[in-house]
Amino acid sequence: MGVIVQKYGGTSVANIERIQNVAKRVAKTYDQGNDVVVILSAMAGVTDNLIEMAGQITDRPERREMDVLLATGEQTTAALLAMTLISMKYPAQSLLGYQAEVRTDCSYGNARIQKVGAGRIKELVEDRKIVVVAGFQGIDPAGNITTLGRGGSDTSAVAIAAAINADMCEIYTDVDGVYTTDPNICSKARKMNRITFDEMLEMASLGAKVLQIRSVEFAKKYNVPVHVRSSFSEEEGTMVVNEYTDMERLVVSGITCSKNDARILVKGVPDQPGIAAKVLTPISDAGIVVDIIIQSSPRNGTNDIAFTVPKTEYDRAMEIEQKVAEEIGAKEVQGDKGIAKVSVVGVGMKNHAGVAAKMFSTLAAENINIRMISTSEIHISCVITEKYAELAVRSLHTAFGLDKE
Amino acid sequence: MGVIVQKYGGTSVANIERIQNVAKRVAKTYDQGNDVVVILSAMAGVTDNLIEMAGQITDRPERREMDVLLATGEQTTAALLAMTLISMKYPAQSLLGYQAEVRTDCSYGNARIQKVGAGRIKELVEDRKIVVVAGFQGIDPAGNITTLGRGGSDTSAVAIAAAINADMCEIYTDVDGVYTTDPNICSKARKMNRITFDEMLEMASLGAKVLQIRSVEFAKKYNVPVHVRSSFSEEEGTMVVNEYTDMERLVVSGITCSKNDARILVKGVPDQPGIAAKVLTPISDAGIVVDIIIQSSPRNGTNDIAFTVPKTEYDRAMEIEQKVAEEIGAKEVQGDKGIAKVSVVGVGMKNHAGVAAKMFSTLAAENINIRMISTSEIHISCVITEKYAELAVRSLHTAFGLDKE
Numbered sequence: 001m002g003v004i005v006q007k008y009g010g011t012s013v014a015n016i017e018r019i020q021n022v023a024k025r026v027a028k029t030y031d032q033g034n035d036v037v038v039i040l041s042a043m044a045g046v047t048d049n050l051i052e053m054a055g056q057i058t059d060r061p062e063r064r065e066m067d068v069l070l071a072t073g074e075q076t077t078a079a080l081l082a083m084t085l086i087s088m089k090y091p092a093q094s095l096l097g098y099q100a101e102v103r104t105d106c107s108y109g110n111a112r113i114q115k116v117g118a119g120r121i122k123e124l125v126e127d128r129k130i131v132v133v134a135g136f137q138g139i140d141p142a143g144n145i146t147t148l149g150r151g152g153s154d155t156s157a158v159a160i161a162a163a164i165n166a167d168m169c170e171i172y173t174d175v176d177g178v179y180t181t182d183p184n185i186c187s188k189a190r191k192m193n194r195i196t197f198d199e200m201l202e203m204a205s206l207g208a209k210v211l212q213i214r215s216v217e218f219a220k221k222y223n224v225p226v227h228v229r230s231s232f233s234e235e236e237g238t239m240v241v242n243e244y245t246d247m248e249r250l251v252v253s254g255i256t257c258s259k260n261d262a263r264i265l266v267k268g269v270p271d272q273p274g275i276a277a278k279v280l281t282p283i284s285d286a287g288i289v290v291d292i293i294i295q296s297s298p299r300n301g302t303n304d305i306a307f308t309v310p311k312t313e314y315d316r317a318m319e320i321e322q323k324v325a326e327e328i329g330a331k332e333v334q335g336d337k338g339i340a341k342v343s344v345v346g347v348g349m350k351n352h353a354g355v356a357a358k359m360f361s362t363l364a365a366e367n368i369n370i371r372m373i374s375t376s377e378i379h380i381s382c383v384i385t386e387k388y389a390e391l392a393v394r395s396l397h398t399a400f401g402l403d404k405e
Numbered sequence: 406m407g408v409i410v411q412k413y414g415g416t417s418v419a420n421i422e423r424i425q426n427v428a429k430r431v432a433k434t435y436d437q438g439n440d441v442v443v444i445l446s447a448m449a450g451v452t453d454n455l456i457e458m459a460g461q462i463t464d465r466p467e468r469r470e471m472d473v474l475l476a477t478g479e480q481t482t483a484a485l486l487a488m489t490l491i492s493m494k495y496p497a498q499s500l501l502g503y504q505a506e507v508r509t510d511c512s513y514g515n516a517r518i519q520k521v522g523a524g525r526i527k528e529l530v531e532d533r534k535i536v537v538v539a540g541f542q543g544i545d546p547a548g549n550i551t552t553l554g555r556g557g558s559d560t561s562a563v564a565i566a567a568a569i570n571a572d573m574c575e576i577y578t579d580v581d582g583v584y585t586t587d588p589n590i591c592s593k594a595r596k597m598n599r600i601t602f603d604e605m606l607e608m609a610s611l612g613a614k615v616l617q618i619r620s621v622e623f624a625k626k627y628n629v630p631v632h633v634r635s636s637f638s639e640e641e642g643t644m645v646v647n648e649y650t651d652m653e654r655l656v657v658s659g660i661t662c663s664k665n666d667a668r669i670l671v672k673g674v675p676d677q678p679g680i681a682a683k684v685l686t687p688i689s690d691a692g693i694v695v696d697i698i699i700q701s702s703p704r705n706g707t708n709d710i711a712f713t714v715p716k717t718e719y720d721r722a723m724e725i726e727q728k729v730a731e732e733i734g735a736k737e738v739q740g741d742k743g744i745a746k747v748s749v750v751g752v753g754m755k756n757h758a759g760v761a762a763k764m765f766s767t768l769a770a771e772n773i774n775i776r777m778i779s780t781s782e783i784h785i786s787c788v789i790t791e792k793y794a795e796l797a798v799r800s801l802h803t804a805f806g807l808d809k810e
Contacts, residue, residue, distance in 0.1 A: 016461045050481075056421045057485065058492035065491065068499050069484035072477040076455075079474035080462065086470065087463035094473050098503075099548060143504060 001033040002167030003125065007135065007157035010044035011174040012231035013077045022172075022231065023084040026130060030090060035125045037164065039135040039157040040081060042073025063108035067137075067147045071097065074134035074153070082132045092130040095120065097137035097145065102156060104138035104146045111138055111146035112214070113155060116163035125164070133160060151212030158215045162222035169224050171211065172231035177238035178203065178210050180402040181255040186394045188403035192253065194239045199253050202345040202379045207258030216240065251348035251355060252400040257393050258341045259386060261291055261308040263372070264317055266324070268331025269305050271298040278328055279305050282320045288313045292341075292374045292383065302331070306372060308383065311337055339371065340389035343381040344396055350377050362399040368392055406438040407572030408530065412540065412562035415449035416579040417636035418482045427577075427636065428489040431535060435495060440530045442569065444540040444562040445486060447478025468513035472542075472552045476502065479539035479558070487537045497535040500525065502542035502550065507561060509543035509551045516543055516551035517619070518560060521568035530569065538565060556617030563620040567627035574629050576616060577636035582643035583608065583615050585807040586660040591799045593808035597658065599644045604658050607750040607784045612663030621645065656753035656760060657805040662798050663746045664791060666696055666713040668777070669722055671729070673736025674710055676703040683733055684710050687725045693718045697746075697779045697788065707736070711777060713788065716742055744776065745794035748786040749801055755782050767804040773797055 006026060013019050022038075030036045050069050054061040061069075078094040085092035101117030124131045135153025138146045148155050154171060161169035176191060178200065183189040195203070197220035204213040210228055219226045219240060229237025269275055276295055283290055288309050296304040309317045314337055321333045342363075349355040359380055363370060368391065372383035384392055397403060411431060418424050427443075435441045455474050459466040466474075483499040490497035506522030529536045540558025543551045553560050559576060566574035581596060583605065588594040600608070602625035609618040615633055624631045624645060634642025674680055681700055688695055693714050701709040714722045719742055726738045747768075754760040764785055768775060773796065777788035789797055802808060 016458065020462070053421065053485065054488060057425070057489050060492075061488050062491040065484045065488040065499055068501070069481060069488070072480050072484075075477050075480070076474060079470045079477075080458065083459060083466050083470040083474070084462050086467040087465075094470055096473070096550075145501075 003035045003037070003164060004029055005037045005039065005157055005161040005164075005166045005169045006172060007039040007153055007170065008041065008172045008231055009153065009174065010041040010047070012172050013040055013081070014044040016080070019077065019080050019084055023081060023088060025231065026081075026085065027088060027090055030130055035128070037121060037125065037131045037133065037160060037166070038081065039133045039153055039160060040074055040077040041135055041153040042077055046073040046076070064144060067108045067145050070147050071134070071137040071145050074136050078132045078134040085130055085132070090130055091128065092132055093124055094132045094134065096134045098139040098143070100133045100160065102138035102159070104140055104148070106140035106142065106144065106146065108146055110149040111140065113138060113148065113159045113218070116159050118160070118163035121160065121164055148214075149212070151215070154212040154215035155218055158218040158222075158224050158226065161224045162218060166224065168227055169219070170227045170229060172229060173210065174230065174232070175210065176230035176233060176235055177228050178208070178240075178254075180253065181393055181397050182208070182257060185257065185390045186255075186397050188394075188397060190402060190404040192238050193236070194241055195253060196243060196347050197240060198378055199345055199347055200240050202343070202376070203254055203256055206256040206341070206343040206345065206379060206381065207260070208254070208256050211240075251352045252344045252346040252402065253348070254345045255393050255396045255400070255402065256343045256345060257389050259389060260311055261339065261341060262311045262314040262335065262337040263306060263308050263339050263383065264321055265304060265306040265334040265336070266321055266330050267304050267334065268302045270329055271301050271303050275303070275328065276305060279321070279324055280307065282324055283307075283309065283317055286316060286320060288317055292372050292381070294372050308339070308341070308372070338386040339383050340386045340392075341381050341383050342389060342392045342396065343379050344400060345379045347378050349380075356380050358399060359396065362395050363392055366391055366395050408440045408442070408569060409434055410442045410444065410562055410566040410569075410571045410574045411577060412444040412558055412575065413446065413577045413636055414558065414579065415446040415452070417577050418445055418486070419449040421485070424482065424485050424489055428486060428493060430636065431486075431490065432493060432495055435535055440533070442526060442530065442536045442538065442565060442571070443486065444538045444558055444565060445479055445482040446540055446558040448482055451478040451481070469549060472513045472550050475552050476539070476542040476550050479541050483537045483539040490535055490537070495535055496533065497537055498529055499537045499539065501539045503544040503548070505538045505565065507543035507564070509545055509553070511545035511547065511549065511551065513551055515554040516545065518543060518553065518564045518623070521564050523565070523568035526565065526569055553619075554617070556620070559617040559620035560623055563623040563629050563631065566629045567623060571629065573632060574624070575632045575634060577634060578615065579635065579637070580615065581635035581638060581640055582633055583613070583645075583659075585658065586798050586802050587613070587662060590662065590795045591660075591802050593799075593802060595807060595809040597643050598641070599646055600658060601648060601752050602645060603783055604750055604752055605645050607748070607781070608659055608661055611661040611746070611748040611750065611784060611786065612665070613659070613661050616645075656757045657749045657751040657807070658753070659750045660798050660801045660805070660807065661748045661750060662794050664794065665715055666744065666746060667716045667719040667740065667742040668711060668713050668744050668788065669726055670709060670711040670739040670741070671726055671735050672709050672739065673707045675734055676706050676708050680708070680733065681710060684726070684729055685712065687729055688712075688714065688722055691721060691725060693722055697777050697786070699777050713744070713746070713777070743791040744788050745791045745797075746786050746788050747794060747797045747801065748784050749805060750784045752783050754785075761785050763804060764801060767800050768797055771796055771800050
């Protein structure tokens, strides 16, 4: 018995029948004596429909109004689930973002939670009410509706779990946990029983789509135990925890793959102090997020500078760099959208030499050329030609001993 | 130039194209130098879809959650219109019921506006912002979302117009004004240029569906000039005003017809003091609204008591009366769902004898039997057999000189 926060994603509430299934699961948890707070996403597809509707009006919908529009999706599911629970004779009540006091900054469309005023939720929970909160939405200091960006309901759930000091935050989704790699790419992928916050953060930022990255940051910061599991089965999923017990620790815990980036190479940049800034500042000024940056050793007084940007920003970034190249007298700008980033992740590798070497030799054995490399304490990423991505994932998965028995 | 409140109904915002048309109309009013506050309904059909969705869960959706659900309809259109105006370079901002401080009692599904805290709207208007308010919704003292019942956006509009002391409240709808009677029944129906609040109240309560009755009460109480007009044309509609100038005054200004009621007749009720209360109290205790009540003169120590109830409550009312009849020893209970109520309305009739006589003789000339009669200072209603309703409307329209030339 304890205080359980349950978050259900869009596929779990995609229609009335599924909402009724969610209600049964919530009711069961409640009947076991737990206090239950439920956080919901919009029905699968609804958010996309709303975006499309706004797209009929203008290519660039004003962001404040977009958030007012999008917030209706979660409002709908929250009302429907509360209604369903009440029709089953459970004492439920919905709360919208502002009613649950989910306070955010005012970055419409991508707001960050600053504080959750848990007063009302706690009051209702103390009354043994099942509280159903519309996820993804909050309110800024001026009382405007904000939304938290794609996957924001995960963050709503973890932030609320932290605020009410919940014993567990269960994230129900359409997969049954976090895998060592994408099972669609590698049939030998294994479901992990546990993963640390840090590993999960790397996995999320490197392309695994199970949890919104900010929700993991929140969970880590407030030490909220998170359980990622399927809303379509009773099986245990993956626990996201602060630290492993030693027994469980593996050197490498997962392989990720992302095809979202494109590579831009500025060749023959004059080798002068501050030249890298001249190449990259216009990109960041344009609001484009750069991931990996590589600068070659100078040769004949010039450098090559390569970096990756989201594919969606490729055209803008190329345009900017062509101008920059002219201004600084660089030789040429090359672009490549056909790349993939393959990464190995694991808290274990901090203390293990040889992970990088093993990664490079594994890729070499498959004749896969490494075009860029980036590393952190708990990940190594290689940018390779896109068509080799799946092969690379499978080889690395086997090489690091992750294949299921 | 002044402060104009414009309310657009569901058919006027039924799709993106129509919302764009509304935006053009709003922009034009704004460009003329007016301050504009817009109140919107949900897209036509959306509210019904939401009700149907809830109906898949339970026959009796919990009312608080139903309001949370329904409020999404107006939230959607408010965001879309504001977005459209902004894309046209007009400074617009949406406000939801709670943001516009539309304070109501807590009768979910049928809440009454108690106060509109106009502070935020006025601030925005002073900034020359076009304010787009989600109609139909408010907030109760505990911070819960409420809705105002069918046609509630009319009341939102008039209440907000009163609160900000607007110069005009324009109600845009799919008809071009208020008619002397239903043009679908009587081809000679004339659009009225003016009608008084009192007449409009009678028209609304007797079956004309142009405005929600509560909005007219509000307009009368706060003396808000209301202009009912079409969102599909530029023509002037009908002004709803406090008083006529004498020139315009007609004895009878309109004919209405309602088929929403059923008649229940309790025969052979013992003629005792308080017996009418015994017959009718159980009905009102069941929350059923009775319209006309007739008690015959006693004959042989018994009375007949007849009354009308909404057709939707007919079965429940019959059941109740059958029990009552047994308890009080009445002879029998008869019911009839095949009735219509035809009414003549006009502030002029207060001071004119002969209106009732003319009504009765007109119906008699068509061989239409009058089954119940009720009167007020400005209306006379006759209950007749349903199949004669249209004939009665047309005859009365001609008899009272309302036919268009």
